[in-house]
Amino acid sequence: MSTIETQPSLFQYRELLKNLVIKDLKVKYRNSFLGFLWSLLNPLMMIIVYSVVLRYILRVQIENFPLFLIIGILPWNLFSGTAIAATEAITGNANLIKKIAFPREVLPLATVLFHVAQFLLALLVFFPALAFLGAPWTPAIALYPLVLLLQVVFTGGVALFLSAIAVAYRDIKYLTEIALMILFWMTPVVYHFSMVPERVRWLFELNPMTAYITAYHDMLYWGRWPDAQMVLLGSLWAVLALGVGSWVFRRRQRLFTEDL
Amino acid sequence: MLPAIEVRHVWKQFLIRHNRADSLKERFIGLFNQRYRERCEPFWALRDISFTVEHGEALGLIGPNGSGKSTLLRLIARTLYPTKGEIIVRGRVAPMIELGVGFHHELTGQENIYLNASLYGLTRREIDRVYHDIVEFSELGEFIDVPVKNYSTGMYARLGFSIAVHLDPDILLVDEVLAVGDERFQNKCLEKMLELRKQGKTIVFISHIAEIVQRLCDRACLLMQGRMVELGEVSKIIELYRSAAAPRVLTP
Numbered sequence: 001m002s003t004i005e006t007q008p009s010l011f012q013y014r015e016l017l018k019n020l021v022i023k024d025l026k027v028k029y030r031n032s033f034l035g036f037l038w039s040l041l042n043p044l045m046m047i048i049v050y051s052v053v054l055r056y057i058l059r060v061q062i063e064n065f066p067l068f069l070i071i072g073i074l075p076w077n078l079f080s081g082t083a084i085a086a087t088e089a090i091t092g093n094a095n096l097i098k099k100i101a102f103p104r105e106v107l108p109l110a111t112v113l114f115h116v117a118q119f120l121l122a123l124l125v126f127f128p129a130l131a132f133l134g135a136p137w138t139p140a141i142a143l144y145p146l147v148l149l150l151q152v153v154f155t156g157g158v159a160l161f162l163s164a165i166a167v168a169y170r171d172i173k174y175l176t177e178i179a180l181m182i183l184f185w186m187t188p189v190v191y192h193f194s195m196v197p198e199r200v201r202w203l204f205e206l207n208p209m210t211a212y213i214t215a216y217h218d219m220l221y222w223g224r225w226p227d228a229q230m231v232l233l234g235s236l237w238a239v240l241a242l243g244v245g246s247w248v249f250r251r252r253q254r255l256f257t258e259d260l
Numbered sequence: 261m262l263p264a265i266e267v268r269h270v271w272k273q274f275l276i277r278h279n280r281a282d283s284l285k286e287r288f289i290g291l292f293n294q295r296y297r298e299r300c301e302p303f304w305a306l307r308d309i310s311f312t313v314e315h316g317e318a319l320g321l322i323g324p325n326g327s328g329k330s331t332l333l334r335l336i337a338r339t340l341y342p343t344k345g346e347i348i349v350r351g352r353v354a355p356m357i358e359l360g361v362g363f364h365h366e367l368t369g370q371e372n373i374y375l376n377a378s379l380y381g382l383t384r385r386e387i388d389r390v391y392h393d394i395v396e397f398s399e400l401g402e403f404i405d406v407p408v409k410n411y412s413t414g415m416y417a418r419l420g421f422s423i424a425v426h427l428d429p430d431i432l433l434v435d436e437v438l439a440v441g442d443e444r445f446q447n448k449c450l451e452k453m454l455e456l457r458k459q460g461k462t463i464v465f466i467s468h469i470a471e472i473v474q475r476l477c478d479r480a481c482l483l484m485q486g487r488m489v490e491l492g493e494v495s496k497i498i499e500l501y502r503s504a505a506a507p508r509v510l511t512p
Contacts, residue, residue: 012381012383013378013381015378015382015383015384015387016375016378016379016381018378019374019375019378020375023364023367023371023375026366026367026371027364027366027367030366095361095362096361096362096379097339098339099339099355099357099358099361099362100339100355100361100362100379100380101337101338101339101353101355102379102380102381168282169282169283169284169287170282170283171283171284171285172284175284254341257334257339257340258274258275258340259282
């Protein structure tokens with residue numbers, strides 16, 4: 001006699017989740033033959049610009065710098081792209097929320113999966129580049145999917161949180177953009193973690209993205225097993241983000257219809 | 261058998277937000293400046309509504325604009341939640357509150373059928389099963405492969421209606437959507453509704469058109485200013501509505 005019997009489950013709506021991701025991919029790539037190439041252009045330009053500026057102007061001493069950059073930039077873009085898009089996952093679908101009763105989590109989760117799909121496609125294309133640039137192939141790569149999964153779970157938590165908060169605070173998108181900019185420079189994407197002065201290292205360790213990016217570098221750049229402490233930290237962040245994100249989302253979702 | 265819909269002492273309050281602060285910036289300014297602070301004025305859209313709808317029954321909701329009919333329908337559809345009280349709904353609900361909600365303009369009719377039906381919780385297999393019926397009923401023919409942004413309003417609504425009635429719902433919530441398409445299609449929709457009723461579907465129906473309510477519904481419920489005035493036989497309720505509401509509307 002509870003309301004549970006009519007509360008739709010997320011599992012029941014897996015078809016919707018799939019269809020929303022396919023829709024986003026179709027809409028993005030259908031009308032432009034070059035659509036997919038465009039989405040590769042952004043990381044490519046970032047890699048070129050950072051390579052030139054950091055290596056030849058600021059003279060950063062990192063061997064095989066383009067390889068180092070590719071490994072970090074692609075997952076970073078996955079995170080930042082998802083976070084920004086998540087701020088519009090609910091507010092951009094006001095019409096659906098108001099008229100149809102489906103589990104609201106589907107929307108931010110579809111945003112996450114759409115970006116994961118794009119990331120995997122980009123990875124496929126950059127894969128030969130990794131080989132060409134001489135990435136070390138060691139058994140450590142076997143852990144890549146695990147670290148990626150942790151990052152995706154973490155990103156999912158962030159997406160749930162941001163999408164829900166953005167309903168009440170529409171300017172959260174701008175704040176997110178600023179926060180991402182700060183976070184980018186606090187993440188060892190364009191430099192080594194070891195270059196960070198000892199005194200402030202704790203601050204960088206508090207940054208969840210540091211854990212994932214450092215692990216990617218360990219596996220694909222250094223050719224060694226990722227640091228156990230970083231993987232553990234990454235797992236904790238993933239669980240924490242998902243917990244807090246879904247808690248905030250659940251508390252706020254009842255008012256979405258009225259606040260949109 | 262337990263009723264299809266149970267509405268128990270449902271109250272619904274909306275907050276009318278004057279000077280709405282929907283950004284952090286405005287909240288922040290509001291801290292220092294009284295003038296920019298948000299004020300909320302409570303408004304009771306529904307007050308203490310209780311009724312049940314049995315399986316296979318068709319209930320008409322009647323009342324003037326702003327009486328709370330649509331709010332009630334949305335509460336049953338679970339896009340809104342009651343402030344007080346509870347609503348129990350047993351079975352799959354197909355809300356026809358607005359047609360073509362969730363269509364994506366860039367996608368074709370076919371793609372939209374799959375996307376839209378999954379918004380209502382259908383699985384791939386269930387959609388495959390009704391796909392051809394949806395296309396046939398919508399009378400779209402070859403247009404099914406055209407992006408819906410190129411559809412006329414009528415085509416758009418026809419596809420929307422066709423999807424809604426083929427969701428295999430136990431309960432249909434209808435908000436005056438029959439006023440779409442040309443007259444022939446309107447009649448076809450009405451026939452479909454009557455057919456669904458005969459199949460034992462539960463229907464909650466909002467309309468201003470007395471004849472349709474009379475043809476379709478077993479009972480009717482009169483709402484005025486968020487309160488339930490009377491629930492009973494359709495002709496009696498319509499008469500009551502005319503005598504109660506009409507003079508108020510007509511006199512300045």
